[in-house]
Amino acid sequence: MAGRIAPLTPERAAALSDGYARSVAAARRRTLALLLALLGLTLVAAHVAEVRPLVLWGNIDRLTAYLGRILPALTLAHPMADLAEWYWGLPKWLGLLGETLLMAYLATLLGGLAALALCFAAAGNLARSRAACFAVKRLLELCRTVPEIVFALIFVIAFGLGPMVGVMALALHTAGALGKLFSEVVENIDMKPVDGLTAAGAGRLATIRFAVLPQVWSNFASYGLLRFEMNVRGAGVMGFVGAGGIGQEFLVAIRNFYDADVSAILVMIILTVMAIDLGTERLRHALLGAQAPR
Numbered sequence: 001m002a003g004r005i006a007p008l009t010p011e012r013a014a015a016l017s018d019g020y021a022r023s024v025a026a027a028r029r030r031t032l033a034l035l036l037a038l039l040g041l042t043l044v045a046a047h048v049a050e051v052r053p054l055v056l057w058g059n060i061d062r063l064t065a066y067l068g069r070i071l072p073a074l075t076l077a078h079p080m081a082d083l084a085e086w087y088w089g090l091p092k093w094l095g096l097l098g099e100t101l102l103m104a105y106l107a108t109l110l111g112g113l114a115a116l117a118l119c120f121a122a123a124g125n126l127a128r129s130r131a132a133c134f135a136v137k138r139l140l141e142l143c144r145t146v147p148e149i150v151f152a153l154i155f156v157i158a159f160g161l162g163p164m165v166g167v168m169a170l171a172l173h174t175a176g177a178l179g180k181l182f183s184e185v186v187e188n189i190d191m192k193p194v195d196g197l198t199a200a201g202a203g204r205l206a207t208i209r210f211a212v213l214p215q216v217w218s219n220f221a222s223y224g225l226l227r228f229e230m231n232v233r234g235a236g237v238m239g240f241v242g243a244g245g246i247g248q249e250f251l252v253a254i255r256n257f258y259d260a261d262v263s264a265i266l267v268m269i270i271l272t273v274m275a276i277d278l279g280t281e282r283l284r285h286a287l288l289g290a291q292a293p294r
Contacts, residue, residue: 070263086264093249097268099163100245103238104231107167111174112224115140118175119182120208126186126194128204137183143176148234152243163244170231170238181223182216189215218287225280232276236269
């Protein structure tokens with residue numbers, strides 16, 4: 001029969017088998033060396049960070065005792081009365097929680113607009129100048145590298161206490177984080193529509209409007225919603241430095257040992273973040289699904 005494969009000679013088969021065995025042994029040695037290096041780095045990092053599992057285990061009862069202390073005394077005999085006593089400050093806390101949500105929303109909006117304005121200059125495939133692209137990328141790095149709490153402290157010193165400084169701090173960090181994500185999305189677009197519009201004589205704004213944005217808008221919206229979730233959590237701790245929101249009341253409760261208030265406010269924040277996470281997750285999936293090819 002034509003096309004039959006000639007069998008390997010014993011010498012050739014032995015050589016191939018030895019080569020395969022050596023290759024497998026070398027791969028195993030590399031894997032073992034990588035695991036040992038990772039283990040060594042972990043031990044060094046744990047030593048420098050003073051991570052001591054025995055101390056943690058020996059004092060874990062303090063954590064459980066504190067958690068038990070802040071839990072409310074809810075009984076089956078009078079559940080509604082106990083719940084009302086636990087949430088005695090609900091109207092005030094809801095107002096502060098609403099302020100926190102508005103801070104997160106405004107910071108996400110302002111930071112997202114800034115990121116949208118800068119991302120096209122930071123994208124290598126659309127940047128007109130390499131120097132400008134480099135400068136914009138470094139600016140975005142600065143905005144996202146400095147923690148929000150540090151920005152808030154600086155703004156509190158400069159402008160005083162209040163929600164405005166929390167919005168400014170979150171907006172700056174949002175601009176840096178979203179600017180990087182947006183620019184990476186832009187760098188992965190199909191350049192054929194861009195080249196076609198450019199060849200037809202379209203200007204930069206028209207090219208971005210009709211060739212770039214239709215490809216990236218759903219990803220932009222998805223990242224923006226994700227950032228809103230993060231900003232809600234971030235706005236929740238802005239009050240620790242006097243930047244408004246529910247965090248300020250939370251800090252007062254911790255400092256004054258109002259244990260029941262600590263758990264009540266904490267549960268409110270957790271439930272709010274969970275609700276926002278579920279809602280924005282559905283929106284993100286809907287947006288990404290709407291853009292997916294059918």
